[in-house]
Amino acid sequence: MFNKKLIKKLKTKLKKIRQNRNFEISLKIFGLLFFFLISYLILFLGRISPGIYVAEISLAGKTPEEAVQVLSQTIKASSQIILVYENETFEIDLEKTGFSYDFIKTARAAYELDKTGNIFYDLYKRAVLPIKNANLGLRLSFDEEKLSEVISVVAGQVSIEPVYPSVKLVGKNAVVEKGQKGQELDTEKLRIEIGQNLAFAKNDPIALSIKVIDPTLTDEEEENLQGRAENLINKRLFLNFEYENYSLRENDLFKFFDPKNEYLEENLSVYISDLALKINREPQNPNFIFEAGRVREFAPAKDGVKVKEELLKEMIVGNLRTLETSEEKILNIDVPFEATSPEIKTGDVNDMGIKELIGRGSSRFRGSISSRIYNLTLAASRFNGILIEPGEVFSFNQVLGEVSAETGYKQAYIIKDGRTELDDGGGVCQVSTTFFRAVLDTGLPVIERRAHAYRVGYYEQDSLVGFDATVYEPTTDFKFKNNTPGHLLIQTYSNTSTASLVFEIYGTSDNRTVVTTKPVITNVTPPPEDLYVDDPSLPEGTIKQIDWKAWGAKVWFDYEVTRDGETIYEKTFYSNYKPWQTIYLRGTGPAQ
Numbered sequence: 001m002f003n004k005k006l007i008k009k010l011k012t013k014l015k016k017i018r019q020n021r022n023f024e025i026s027l028k029i030f031g032l033l034f035f036f037l038i039s040y041l042i043l044f045l046g047r048i049s050p051g052i053y054v055a056e057i058s059l060a061g062k063t064p065e066e067a068v069q070v071l072s073q074t075i076k077a078s079s080q081i082i083l084v085y086e087n088e089t090f091e092i093d094l095e096k097t098g099f100s101y102d103f104i105k106t107a108r109a110a111y112e113l114d115k116t117g118n119i120f121y122d123l124y125k126r127a128v129l130p131i132k133n134a135n136l137g138l139r140l141s142f143d144e145e146k147l148s149e150v151i152s153v154v155a156g157q158v159s160i161e162p163v164y165p166s167v168k169l170v171g172k173n174a175v176v177e178k179g180q181k182g183q184e185l186d187t188e189k190l191r192i193e194i195g196q197n198l199a200f201a202k203n204d205p206i207a208l209s210i211k212v213i214d215p216t217l218t219d220e221e222e223e224n225l226q227g228r229a230e231n232l233i234n235k236r237l238f239l240n241f242e243y244e245n246y247s248l249r250e251n252d253l254f255k256f257f258d259p260k261n262e263y264l265e266e267n268l269s270v271y272i273s274d275l276a277l278k279i280n281r282e283p284q285n286p287n288f289i290f291e292a293g294r295v296r297e298f299a300p301a302k303d304g305v306k307v308k309e310e311l312l313k314e315m316i317v318g319n320l321r322t323l324e325t326s327e328e329k330i331l332n333i334d335v336p337f338e339a340t341s342p343e344i345k346t347g348d349v350n351d352m353g354i355k356e357l358i359g360r361g362s363s364r365f366r367g368s369i370s371s372r373i374y375n376l377t378l379a380a381s382r383f384n385g386i387l388i389e390p391g392e393v394f395s396f397n398q399v400l401g402e403v404s405a406e407t408g409y410k411q412a413y414i415i416k417d418g419r420t421e422l423d424d425g426g427g428v429c430q431v432s433t434t435f436f437r438a439v440l441d442t443g444l445p446v447i448e449r450r451a452h453a454y455r456v457g458y459y460e461q462d463s464l465v466g467f468d469a470t471v472y473e474p475t476t477d478f479k480f481k482n483n484t485p486g487h488l489l490i491q492t493y494s495n496t497s498t499a500s501l502v503f504e505i506y507g508t509s510d511n512r513t514v515v516t517t518k519p520v521i522t523n524v525t526p527p528p529e530d531l532y533v534d535d536p537s538l539p540e541g542t543i544k545q546i547d548w549k550a551w552g553a554k555v556w557f558d559y560e561v562t563r564d565g566e567t568i569y570e571k572t573f574y575s576n577y578k579p580w581q582t583i584y585l586r587g588t589g590p591a592q
Contacts, residue, residue, distance in 0.1 A: 051129030052110050054136045055201040059110050067107035075138065077101055078203050081194055083154060085208040090154050092194075097150055098143025099198070105139040137199030147191070154208075155185040162213045165221075165259035167229040169250040174229035179216040179259075186211050217259055225259050231324045237316070241279050241335040243362045243493070243502040245462065256320060263320065268313050276307040279335060283342040288349040295385040295489055300357060300506060304340035311336045346506070352387065353486015359442025359505040363434045364461035366499040368427065369546065369585075371410040371537075373496060376427035378408055380492040380501060383435065388488040393447055396432050396471055396478040403428055403473065411537075429470045430501060432478045433459055435490075436469035438503035439480045442488075443514040443561040443569070447479040451575035455550035462500075466519040466555040466575045483569075485510055510563060517558045525552035530582040538587030545584050552579030 048067055050060040057074055059067045077099070083090040113134060114125035162182025167174055186209040193206050217225065229250075237248040256271075258264045283304035289297035312335060319331045347355035365373060379400060388394050403409055412426025429452065436449060452459075452470045459468045469478045482488050486508035493502040527549035538544060554576050561569040 048107075048111050049114050049126055049129055051131070051133040052113055052136070053133055054106055054110055055138055055199070056135060059107070062107075064104075064107040064111045067110060068103045071101075071103045071106060071138070075101060075103075075201050078198060078201075081197065082203075082205040083190075083208055084205045085158050085210070088158075089205070090157070092150055092154070094198075097147045098141075099147075100141055101198075102139040102141060106136070109139060110136055135200075137196070138201065140195070140198055151185075151187050151190060154190075155187060158208060158210065159184045162215050164215045165217045165225065167225055167254045167257065167259075169229075169233065169254070172233065174226060174233060174250075174254075176217075176222050176226050176229070178222050181216060182213040183210050184213060185209075215259075221260055225257065228257060228324055229254055234329060235323045236330045237319055237323065238330065238332045239275065239312075239316075239335055240332055241337075243360055243504075244498065244500065245332075246275060253320065253323070256316070263317055265313075268316060269309075272307070272309050272312055272316075275312075275335075276309055279305060279307050279337070281305050283340050285342045285344045286346040286349050288346075288354065290350070290352075290387075293387070295387060298385060298489065298491060298506075300491075301342045301344060301346045303342065306338045306340075308336040308338060352489075353390075353484075353508040354489045354506050355486070355508050356506065357504055358484070358507050358509050359438050359440075359444075360502065361434050361437030361439070361441055362462060362500060362502045363430055363437065363459060364499050365427075365430055365458050365501060366461055367546075368458065368499070369412060369544075372412040372427035372430075374427075375409050375412055376430040376501060377494040377496075379403075379428045379431040380434075380494050380503075383431070383490050383503070384492045386490040388482045388490070390482055390484065390486060393479055393481045396435065397473050400428070400431075400471070400473075429456075429468075430458060431492075432471040433468040434501045434503045436478060437463070437467055438505050440467070440516060440559060441514065442505045442507075443512040444480045445483060445561075445569045446559075446571060446573075447481055448477055449573065450476050450478075451555075451573075451577070453578055454580035455553070455577045457548050457550070464519050465521065465553070465577075466557055466573065468575070482507075484508055512561050512563045512568065515558075515560045515562075519555045519557040521553050521555050523552070523554040525579045527551055527579045528581045530584065532584045532586045534588045535585040536589045538585055539589050539591045540587050541591065542587035543584050544587075545582065549582040550577070550580040553577050 046063055048059045048062050048064070052059055054067075054071060055075065057070065059070065062070060078094060080094055081092040083092065113136070114122050114129065116122055160182045163177065163180035165179040166177045168177075169175075189209045190206070196202075197204065197206060232250055232253050235250070235253075237253060239246040239248070255267050256263050281302070281304060284299060284302035286301040287297055287299040288295065312333070315333050315336065319333060322328055323331060345355070347353075365376060368376075382400055386399060401407065405411075409428075414426040414429070436446070439446060449469045451466070452468050455465060456468065470476060471478050484507050489506040491504040491506065493504070494500075495502075530549070532543075533546075535544075554574070556572055556574045559569075559571050559573060560567060
C-alpha cells in the first residue's frame with residue numbers, strides 16, 4: 001500500500017500545477033483581450049464607433065468630417081409635413097418655419113456618444129454598441145416663433161371653443177348656461193411628432209392629437225349655480241375709496257362664481273388688479289397759489305396709496321358669502337391700502353389755516369342728459385378755489401351768480417313752482433345738494449336750506465332720502481357759517497366717466513364730531529300717473545325717460561355737532577316731498 005503521506009503530497013503538487021496552468025491561460029486571455037482593445041482603440045481613434053447609426057445610416061469608422069459628408073449626401077431635407085385629421089389634411093411648408101438640419105452637430109453627437117470622459121461607461125458602451133446598436137436622430141432647428149405661428153393656424157382650424165358655464169341676469173331672472181364641449185389641438189405633442197419625423201428623416205403623415213375640453217355642468221351643478229345666482233338678485237356690493245365708490249351689480253358678481261366650486265380666483269385677481277391701477281398713487285406734496293382773493297392752484301398733500309390686493313380679495317369673498325347666505329341687500333367694503341406720507345404737509349405752504357381735509361360730500365348724476373351734466377359741471381367750477389373767512393356766512397347764490405344762457409348755461413329740466421320745466425341751468429341743484437352734504441360732513445352750522453319739491457332720483461343714487469338742498473334766485477338760497485378757527489377752502493370735482501360730483505372742504509380741524517341720524521319717513525303717498533314732456537331737442541317719435549316715479553313723503557333727520565363732549569350746534573332738517581310721476585321726454589323736433 002502506498003504511503004498516505006506521499007499520496008497527499010502528490011495531490012497538493014498536482015493542484016499547484018493546475019492553478020499555475022489556469023493562471024497562465026487567464027493571463028493569455030487577458031493579454032489577448034487587451035491586445036484587441038488596444039487594436040480597437042487605435043483602429044477607431046478619432047472615428048465613430050461601430051454600432052452607431054443616425055436615421056438608420058451607419059456611421060461606423062467615419063471621422064466626424066466624413067460623417068458630415070455622408071449625411072449631407074444621403075439625407076434629403078423634407079419640404080413639407082403632412083398632417084391628418086379625420087377627412088382633412090394640412091400641409092406645413094417647412095421653408096416657412098425656418099427648418100434646417102445641422103449635420104455638424106449630428107456627427108459630433110454620434111462621435112461623442114461613447115466618449116464622455118467616464119472611462120468605465122465609455123468602455124461599456126463600446127463593448128455593447130456592436131451588439132445593441134444606437135440609432136440617433138438628426139440635429140435640427142426651427143424658427144420657434146414661425147413654427148408656433150404655423151401650428152396656431154392649424155390649431156385654429158381644428159379647435160372648437162368650448163362654451164364655459166355662466167349665469168347672467170335676464171330681466172328679473174338668473175339664467176344659467178350649462179356650457180358646451182369643445183376641443184383643442186395638442187400642440188406640444190404635435191411639435192414632438194414633427195421633430196421625431198424630421199429627426200429620423202421620415203415623411204409619414206402625422207395624425208393630429210385632439211384634446212376634448214368639457215366644462216359642462218351636471219344637472220346638480222346647474223341647480224346649485226342657479227340657486228346661488230338667485231340669492232344675489234337685487235343685491236349690491238360697493239367698494240369705497242375716498243370719494244369714489246365702485247358698484248358691483250348682479251352680473252358683475254356672477255362673474256366671480258366658479259360654476260363647479262366656489263369663486264374664480266383668476267377673475268377676482270383680474271378685477272382687483274384693474275381696480276388697483278385706478279387707486280394706487282405716489283405720495284403728493286401740496287401746492288397752493290393764492291391770487292386776487294381766490295386760490296388759483298391747489299393740490300393738497302396726499303398720502304401715497306397701494307391697495308392691499310390679497311386682503312381685498314379675502315374681503316370680497318367674505319362679503320360675497322354673506323350676500324349669498326343672508327338677507328342683506330347692500331354691503332360696503334372700504335378698500336384696504338398701505339399709505340406713504342408725503343414730504344411736505346398742506347399747512348406748510350400757506351398761513352390761512354388750510355391744513356387738512358375736514359369734510360366731503362358727493363352725489364351721482366347717472367342718467368342725466370348732456371345739457372344737465374354740462375350745467376352742473378359749470379356751476380361746480382364757480383366754487384372751486386373759493387376761500388371762506390372765519391366767522392363768514394356763506395351764500396351759495398351770491399357765489400354762483402346769475403344762471404342764464406348769457407352766463408354760459410344750457411337748457412335742461414328744473415323743478416320750478418312744483419313743476420318740471422325746461423329752463424336755463426337745470427342741474428344747478430345737484431351742486432347745492434352736494435355742497436350741503438359736504439357742509440354736514442364738516443360739522444358747520446346751516447343757516448338756510450330748503451328741500452326739493454319731490455324726491456329726485458339722482459340724489460338717492462348714493463344717499464339716503466332727505467339729504468338734498470335746492471336753490472333758486474332770488475327766493476331760495478343755501479347758507480352756512482364758517483365757525484372754525486381758520487379759513488375754509490372749497491374744492492370741486494366733476495367726473496363724467498363715473499357720473500359723480502364731489503365737494504371737498506379744507507381747513508383746520510378743531511376735533512368736532514358730527515352725528516346725523518338716519519332719516520325718518522312718514523306720510524308716504526303714491527305717485528300720480530306718468531307725465532310726458534315735449535322736448536324740441538329730440539326728434540319727433542323719440543321717447544326718453546328722465547325721471548322715475550317717486551312716492552311722496554315727509555322726512556326728517558337730526559344733525560348734532562359736539563366738541564369735547566359739549567354740543568356746539570344741533571338742528572333738525574325737514575323735507576316735505578310731493579308725490580311725483582314718471583317723466584318722459586317726448587321728441588317734437590325734426591326727424592333725423
